[in-house]
Amino acid sequence: MPAYVNSIHCISPYQAAGATHAGAFIAPDPVYTEVLSPSELRRTPRLVKMGLYAAARCLADAGLDSVDAIVVGSGLGSFDGFEKFENALLEQAEETLAPTSFIQSLDNAVAGQLALKLECYGYNMTYTHRGFSFETALLDGLLLLAETDGPTNVLVGGLDETTPTYAQLLQRGGHLKSPAEAGRVELSHSPGVQPGEGATFLVLSSVRQPSTLAAVRAVRTVFSPRTALEVEHALTALLHEQHLAPGDLDLVLLGNGGDNAQDQKLRTVEASLPGIPREYFKNYCGEYHTAAAFAVWLGVQRLSSSGAAPGACAPKTCLIINQYRDVNYSIILLTRD
Template identity: 30%
Template sequence: MKAFIENSSCISASPTFDADVFFGESIATPLANEGKLNAQDPDYKSIITDAGKRRRMGHLIKMGISSSLSALKGTNYAKPDAIMTATAMGGLEDTEKFLRCIIDNDEQLANPSNFIQSTGNTFGGQTGLLLQHHGHNVTYAHGGFSFESALIDAMLQMADDEIETALVTAADEITATEYEVMRKMGFWRNGRMMGEGSQAFLLTSSPNEKTKAAIIGLKTLKGPLSVSDLSNAIQDLTHKAGYDTEDIDLMLLGVDCDYEAEKTIIGYGKHQINYKKWCGQFATASGFGLWMANELLSRQIIPSAEEWEAAHLKLAMVYTEYRQNDYSLMLVATV
């Protein structure tokens, strides 16, 4: 399984929407708002120009559509062959509005617009509608495996020569209720912060002049995982792609728990980066990890204390943990 990354876009708690600015300046650390890392929204007016449509879109859909359109911009693929979307929670805000409305008003005055936007596939469907795209269109909604499943689907269809291009987009949003539930569970401790965002990738089955990196391996792992389970999986994935673990230049770690402890346990990689400090914790955060891996490999840079500095990078692995339940590994190499 392999897919080349032609272009990508990222909306996150950090100013990542303009990647040249984000990586061109000193390293930005996002500011938390009452323990939450809210997305730094781009100017949606300039991206989703139809005011009526924009007004009806919830935050999740605005983020998802904007990153998707931005990932397609400047490519030759106004209409990719397939659209795969990933969202663990879907339109959580609209779901809650609709649910509260039927409970508070004894099932009267329910707004169909909230119902329509609540379903998991709304932003995938809306993307299809906006692009007038009649190809394969599917939405994965499985916690920390959502984005990975969308990538697997795209790569399998490329391997089958059914598609040459795919738009793969992840999106999840913060809601007050989910934050509160997790707070009551004691989840937001040890520096963990809830995040949100959307990352979109235009993937191709063969490289072109714009391609800098490719996904060359992907594995989902169901927790609980022992250290040796994880180590074996890392070795296995690296070997399958024709590399040794010593070849891993960059380990991008998306850990929910204590980063320092986990870094030592995982061990691999000449350089290690805790990527969730820029995007926070959410189910599809691995999309941010992949975005950053692609950018760092393309730009040949790594973060130091305050600046991005030059580095020679060939192979990166993105390791992501979601609530100690869903784990994934993505192997990304320069082309």
């Protein structure tokens, strides 16, 4: 059973030109005062502000004041908020410590704040499944909509941030690409990735409306495949369930991270889909746990005539294939109707 994307909003470092970018991909901050009061701005960590803003804009675009359920995925939660809490813990020797930073840094802070602001007292869930965080949230949203007498509108989100401290930790672990080796992910022959960030929210509905942007047809995940063949089998099964052949696809969005070793299986899967137009979406957003949420936003844009790639017709089917550290592989099928 498909679910319909009636609105979607994304805060990301996206640049349509896709120019070579060195260093971390940092999303520009929107005007948060449009949705948050001055007091909220002072006490709210940046990732929570990003999530609240993206969700508010998404609901406004859908013409909704509230939803029936909220499902969010985040691999790290508010890293910046937790870092501030730990610094205060050390500086004040664990005495007279305000717990606000810790509470706001919890992974479910965004979903909880949204429930309070929207007065949504229904289903509320946050998933922190590393590279599957957004995909699990999306699957949960689809299952909710498929229930008999289930919700009609579900707010689904995926968000993560990159901070200087997090980038340093990646560098210590050997996961950070040096600026001299930065470039397009599909051309990379070096180890490491360029970290990114973003916050994406979409309203999923069981009812198609005149304003519907796209449909989510299927989601499939593969954990720690030993060979690329396991991913190819999952892809073949998904297409077979949807009565599609590889030749029926109009666009493939590939989640190569830029680490030569980690991208090997995805390159093999890509080779099994010859002749299909493709884009490498992490050239626009960098690598992070919930980058697949950005890919869904980009896919929805491409499925609309206004968001099609320059000089190309708007596709009718868009397949997203993502990998995170060669452990979490996911496949998401979007269609225009």
